[in-house]
Amino acid sequence: MSDFTFATAQYDSGDWESAPLLPANVIDSIARYTSIDVAPTGVIVPLSAPALFRYPLVYLTGHLPVRFTAAERDNLRAFAERGGLLFVDDHNHDIDGVFHKTATEELTRVYGPLREIPNTHPLYRCFFTFEDGPPTTSHELNGWGDNLVHKTLSGAEHDGRLSLIYSSKDYSSEWNYHPDNKRFLSVDNTKFAVNLVVYALTR
Amino acid sequence: MPSRADHRRWAEWALRLALVIVLAVALWRSIRVVRPGAASVAARTSTLGEALHRATVTPRVGALDVDVDGAVPPLERQWLAALRRAGVRITWRGDVPAMALSVERAREPVARTRLRIVNESTAMVVLRDSVGVVDSVRAAKGATVEALDIVGRVTAQQARFAASSPVPARTDRRAVLVLGKAGWESRFVLAALGEAGWKVRGRLPVAPGVSVMDASVLPVDTARYDVVIALDSTAADLAPALVRFVAQGGGAILTGSALDVGALRGIAPAQAGARRAGRILLEGETLARADLPLRPLVARRDDAVPLERQPAGLAVAVRRAGRGRVAAVGYDESWRWRMQGGAAGVSAHRDWWSRMTGLVSPERMPVDEATAQSGGAAPRAALFATLGEPSGAPPPPESSSSSRLPLVLLVLVLVALLAETASRRFRGAS
Numbered sequence: 001m002s003d004f005t006f007a008t009a010q011y012d013s014g015d016w017e018s019a020p021l022l023p024a025n026v027i028d029s030i031a032r033y034t035s036i037d038v039a040p041t042g043v044i045v046p047l048s049a050p051a052l053f054r055y056p057l058v059y060l061t062g063h064l065p066v067r068f069t070a071a072e073r074d075n076l077r078a079f080a081e082r083g084g085l086l087f088v089d090d091h092n093h094d095i096d097g098v099f100h101k102t103a104t105e106e107l108t109r110v111y112g113p114l115r116e117i118p119n120t121h122p123l124y125r126c127f128f129t130f131e132d133g134p135p136t137t138s139h140e141l142n143g144w145g146d147n148l149v150h151k152t153l154s155g156a157e158h159d160g161r162l163s164l165i166y167s168s169k170d171y172s173s174e175w176n177y178h179p180d181n182k183r184f185l186s187v188d189n190t191k192f193a194v195n196l197v198v199y200a201l202t203r
Numbered sequence: 204m205p206s207r208a209d210h211r212r213w214a215e216w217a218l219r220l221a222l223v224i225v226l227a228v229a230l231w232r233s234i235r236v237v238r239p240g241a242a243s244v245a246a247r248t249s250t251l252g253e254a255l256h257r258a259t260v261t262p263r264v265g266a267l268d269v270d271v272d273g274a275v276p277p278l279e280r281q282w283l284a285a286l287r288r289a290g291v292r293i294t295w296r297g298d299v300p301a302m303a304l305s306v307e308r309a310r311e312p313v314a315r316t317r318l319r320i321v322n323e324s325t326a327m328v329v330l331r332d333s334v335g336v337v338d339s340v341r342a343a344k345g346a347t348v349e350a351l352d353i354v355g356r357v358t359a360q361q362a363r364f365a366a367s368s369p370v371p372a373r374t375d376r377r378a379v380l381v382l383g384k385a386g387w388e389s390r391f392v393l394a395a396l397g398e399a400g401w402k403v404r405g406r407l408p409v410a411p412g413v414s415v416m417d418a419s420v421l422p423v424d425t426a427r428y429d430v431v432i433a434l435d436s437t438a439a440d441l442a443p444a445l446v447r448f449v450a451q452g453g454g455a456i457l458t459g460s461a462l463d464v465g466a467l468r469g470i471a472p473a474q475a476g477a478r479r480a481g482r483i484l485l486e487g488e489t490l491a492r493a494d495l496p497l498r499p500l501v502a503r504r505d506d507a508v509p510l511e512r513q514p515a516g517l518a519v520a521v522r523r524a525g526r527g528r529v530a531a532v533g534y535d536e537s538w539r540w541r542m543q544g545g546a547a548g549v550s551a552h553r554d555w556w557s558r559m560t561g562l563v564s565p566e567r568m569p570v571d572e573a574t575a576q577s578g579g580a581a582p583r584a585a586l587f588a589t590l591g592e593p594s595g596a597p598p599p600p601e602s603s604s605s606s607r608l609p610l611v612l613l614v615l616v617l618v619a620l621l622a623e624t625a626s627r628r629f630r631g632a633s
Contacts, residue, residue: 003386055543
């Protein structure tokens, strides 16, 4: 049994499977940089299923409007209370987009108001160091989506630990490529994904 | 030949002589030096203080019999013991219930007080602390009561008898060091102990030469840590330090592959056997500790005490090593219990880990010898220990003839005086 399995959340509404290459790419980075015993393939876990509790770090993305069912909401609430961490990324990179508006509304119902995560947070230093907070994505620099470079991530805490990380930076596009193509990059842009996993496994 | 009048005069003289003799005896009795230890005193619990005082200041009291009909305070019990050592014969009787009370504080940051009471009868025992009633239990087979806010002195009362013991003071706990690889087990053990109030430090290797750890984790010694938890074989490089730590009085918990580390075998209570898969949950089921994957403990050492068994085998064992304690735990994925254990999983996981850590944590509170020996926690046992076995019946009253002598003397005086006076009246003398 591996120590870590990358899990993608499946929810009833929206397009939860919009970044199909991302799990393999993140798994590749975990294996490449760390000694964490990572499962070679990711899993898809329904937000409303008890199986959610087998994966304390879950990734959720999409472009379309998000409406959680009551079962999804209840499960997510219990997931946060027991120490699970949900990483949500807006695949639109658009704070005026439907995903951002509906997802943050739904997440607020479950987690309470989302707050800015300071750029001095251990999340940015637990493995690689990101002095300026969350690394900028090429999609932000290209002016796509909301044409903004988001300086911080937001989230929610439970018992002093992050239980939700919400990103408007579109890491879902940034990391959604085959791992073999990392060799064409001068700087690996998935390093922050390693921090996310290391943070979840150690804090 | 003497006349009848002569006989009467002689008789009168005989009576006067008897009167003088009796008065002389009474005078002698009143002024003689009484032999020490000749008298005995009987007392009940309510009058014991007065009797003890009398027995102490009166040399002629040589025996003291106590009818124990209520709780004998430790001071009076020790007083009785002192009198016995001074030569006074002490006997006691009474239906004192065989009851014992133990009050201990868990060696955890949020230190619950644990009351254990056992009683020979099925009668209701009322537990009180210095504030008020804590609980009422029947303790014929033993009973345990746990609470956070018990203060002062605890008393277990059954009818007029009571066992009592003070609540130990809280002691500050030192930090706990968690050694384990970056994974859910390390992360959730850290979380559980932190939530339980422990000061937790961790060293979690995530890559060769790279660890996520708190500042100033080393050195591992009892001045900094109460307990070190080695969750897997990543603790191997600190094994010699861990062995030293335990020898100095620190506590250690070894789980999973930490039990495979050769350098730790010298202190481990047992080895971990082949891994057994956990139970597969059906729809709607939640996970219990018994359902977890387990490496059953094997090759248990003779001095190791098994603490927890599951159908798959021994799950927890503990032993003393040097001045410290070491626990071996066969669970290496206890985090599943927290995440998949339903609504109660979080608290159950947290409490279990806190309790396990407290179990091996060193005792830092000095033992109060005076309290330990006061015997108030087990009144019947204390009476046996102090005074020996009870006597079945009260002792016979001392020298009944001598106690009746003043009455006999008085009757003799009256008879002699009346006879002598009547004799003189009848013969017309004045």
